[in-house]
């Protein structure tokens with residue numbers, strides 16, 4: 060396929076772009092379902108060389124009518140796409156339902172079809188290196204594996220709450236689950252991961268990854284790994300943030316989270332950095348870090364907003380002043396983007412500084428975008444689709460702050476990329492679009508032979524970090540390093556914290 064479109068379509072008002080590769084012709088035709096040409100647009104002569112192709116962006120925003128269309132240039136025809144007021148309603152519901160499918164410690168009921176299963180991982184967890192057993196059931200399985208990790212959990216929670224904050228109306232239509240109750244499922248588990256003294260255990264998982272079995276079939280002992288200052292900082296931030304969202308519906312739960320955040324903070328201020336590394340005998344996800352300063356700062360900002368105490372504000376002000384505020388990464392490792400996004404709620408000058416930070420970061424990102432509209436060209440990391448969704452969130456917020464169209468368009472382009480405007484012509488959300496990803500590294504999908512819908516693939520990742528990637532992708536340019544194969548965990552795993560920023564981006568864009 061040489062004409063890449065958003066396979067789920069566009070709204071009538073949206074900027075509509077497609078990316079074409081090669082010299083297909085000088086004009087692009089938009090054809091309706093009857094095969095009639097409804098619009099012709101010239102194709103620019105200049106090409107951008109990227110990922111071994113010569114590509115050109117075509118803008119067919121002049122198409123305002125609703126219906127099903129294809130793009131044609133020379134001999135080549137794109138996949139069909141719709142123009143409608145609600146092209147993303149279904150996929151958004153599926154992206155949210157993903158969290159329900161990932162549930163641990165509770166039944167996934169018969170509505171999930173072949174993926175239904177009884178409560179899993181319900182045994183007590185043994186605190187690493189001790190004979191102490193604690194109750195840590197619940198939460199979401201992190202990804203294609205069944206580990207549950209605090210650091211990425213906090214990112215997922217924050218993104219989903221931001222989605223709710225940005226556009227609750229978009230999230231009203233639900234299928235298997237709805238947003239705030241689903242997030243609470245994770246929060247209740249996180250609360251169980253806090254130690255008496257306020258510190259937070261890094262993760263709950265078996266010693267190693269299991270085979271491609273259903274979750275309730277994994278019967279090994281659950282081990283609760285040691286505490287870390289990154290997990291404790293993220294926990295404090297996530298709890299303080301979440302507390303505000305449940306204040307109206309359940310003040311007691313909100314208070315419980317606030318107190319948990321305060322206790323985590325009180326422990327944290329006395330603690331030297333404890334950066335996590337898998338202890339001996341444990342080989343599940345590490346979520347290690349080089350610094351815990353950003354997690355501490357994010358916690359201070361959320362606590363300052365929720366509690367208003369001077370001590371949090373002082374810490375936040377000092378920390379924010381020290382940042383080089385030109386980029387705003389949204390974790391899991393570097394949480395400074397949440398400092399910027401959330402810090403906008405602080406009063407006075409601090410709030411202004413954070414708003415400027417978001418806009419400056421978005422401007423810097425815009426300077427780097429390629430023909431596909433994304434900021435990464437040479438190096439696409441493991442889970443690049445998370446970075447793309449994260450970037451979309453920052454672009455969206457910059458648009459809200461400035462009203463500048465270029466930011467809105469940039470946010471939409473991140474979405475177009477994920478849904479089909481990419482060099483491998485995939486809709487990266489499982490079971491959606493004309494050419495969907497269908498074979499993720501995801502145990503329930505592999506065990507049943509049926510792909511769970513609504514999973515965002517990690518996407519293209521250079522570096523050849525698994526055997527399947529090495530077999531299929533040797534020599535491929537970065538943007539094409541993707542293989543829809545369940546063995547390629549470095550290009551085609553799925554994760555709660557990859558779905559979550561896409562939920563936020565999509566909710567935002569749907570309200571734009």
Ligand code: 9MR
Pocket residue numbers: 201202203204206343344345346441442548552553554
């Ligand atoms: O998302 C993580 C990615 O940024 C890292 O490069 C990679 C290797 O350390 O790990 C990813 O996280 C995985 C985690 O360790 C275990 N669950 C599945 C995650 C996604 O592949």
Ligand code: ZN
Pocket residue numbers: 162163164179180200205274275
């Ligand atoms: Zn489980």
